[in-house]
Amino acid sequence: MGRTSGFAAVLLVFCLSRLAPADEPASNPPAGPQQAQQAVDRAIGYLQSESAAWWNTRGCAACHHLPMPLWALSEAERQGYAIDEQFVAETTESLLGSRDALMASKLFPNPADPPDPRPQGRGLNMGLPFLAVAARSMPSTGEGQEQSLKLIAEEIVKKQQPDGSWEFFATLRRPPINESQVTDAAWIIMALQGETGPDAPRSHREALSRAIAWFDAATSSDLHQEKVLRLLVAIRSGKPRDTMQTATEELLALQRDDGGWSQTVPESKSDAFATGQTLYVLSLAGFGAERPEIKRAMDFLVATQLPDGSWPMISRSSPDGSPGSSKLLTPITCAASSWATLGLARLAPKRPQDCSLPATSP
Known part of the structure; x- marks a missing residue:
């Protein structure tokens, strides 16, 4: 009897190992449009509460907690x-409503402050x-916000290096x-693109041309984010779709x-x-939600969202390559939840998508 039970146990373990190999991720349950929309609604609640808490307690317009x-x-x-x-209107006004608001956000330099002697003081x-x-x-x-955006553009141009890059x-x-x-250059280029219309100063248009060159x-x-942002810059620059095929593939x-x-491959x-x-x-x-690859990615996001509306993240490695050790994960969590919201909201809209942007499979 003992030998029979032992054999059955071994057989069960063998069968289970064949059904779910340790190296293969479990497939995510399929999520319909309604589930994707519910995920976006939860994410909206998280982003609003987390951003408000960060701004109220820290008073710093960190990229991950306010702009994103x-x-x-x-x-x-x-x-x-x-x-x-x-919340969106008041937060935007508190950041951009005036020159004083922009300086209070700790992003724009206050000319009354002594120069930053550190090397990074030269950077943007x-x-x-x-x-x-x-x-x-x-x-x-608003008018005050427009003035602040002009100041941002001027600061960007001021900090540009002769070769078109930024430190x-x-x-x-x-x-x-x-x-x-x-x-970084991708973000700067996208910012300049928004401020270099026909009436923009010649210096701004030339700065944008140097930056793109x-x-x-x-x-x-091999950075994944670089591949994505290069494609995003190409799209926002209005490049023909056929020139982006290699990048999308x-x-x-x-x-x-x-x-x-994943952010890094293959670690x-x-x-x-x-x-x-x-x-x-x-x-x-x-690419639309009917594409199998897009559908599987949406299933992944719906399946991995946490009850509070955010997504789990871990600390990235430090510049010297050592494992990430940050104990404060809200910055990367908030940034990741912003990107997840951007992706899911476009692919599971609650109203017909903006016809000015392509929404169907190529």
């Missing part, structure tokens, strides 16, 4: 989702381009928000078995930052 959520909330509203419009505060990109996603901006300090790298000189000539890396080839994407697991970012940009490139 404001962009995500604006996109969600455009796609038919209910957001706290008063990357919160400025993040804030400019977020502001241009809003339905409208990047590897020792201060904070991946994934500030990951490389190229990813440097960006296009910069050696490509490369991103699709990097999708993991669980449906998600880390799929996460909401890379997955949401990739989904959002692919949606702009013309």
Whole structure:
């Protein structure tokens, strides 16, 4: 009897191991449009409460806690989702409503302060381009906000180097928000694009041209975010879709078995930052929710969302390559939840999508 029971136990373990190998991720349950929309609604609640708490307690307009959520909330509203419009309006005004508000956000230099003697004092505060990109996603901006955006553009142009780039300090790298000189340049270019219309100063238009020339000539890396942001810049620059085919195919080839994407390959697991970012940009490139690859990525995000509306994240490695050890995970969690919201809101809208952007499979 004992030998029979032992044999049955061994057989059961063998069968289970064949059914669910340890190296293969479990497939995520399929999520319909309604479940994806519910995920966005939960994420909106998280982003609003987390951003408000950060701003009220820290008074710092960090990229991950204010510009990114404001962009995500604006996109969600455009796609038919209910957001706290008063919170978005008041927060935007508190950041951009005037020159004093911009300086109080700790992003724009106060001329009354002594010069920053540190090397990074020569560089650009990357919160400025993040804030400019977020502001241009809003339905409208007030006079004071427009003036602040002009100040941001002037600061960007002022800090540009002769070769068209901006200084990047590897020792201060904070991946994934500030990951490389190229990813920073992508955000700066997108910010300048919003401020260089026909009436923009010639210096601004020339700065943008130099920046794009440097960006296009910069050696490509294996960073996932760089691949995504290069595609996003191309889309926002109005490049023909057929010129982006190689880039989109490369991103699709990097999708993991669980449906998600990872920030680094092959060390880390799929996460909401890379997955949401990739989904959002692919949606702009013309991929719709009916594509199998897109559907699997949406299933991944719906399945991995936490009850509070956020997505789980881990600390990224430090610049010297040592494992991440940050005990404060709210910054990367808030940024990742913003990207996940951007991607899901576009692909599971509550109203017909904006016809000015492609929404169907190429």
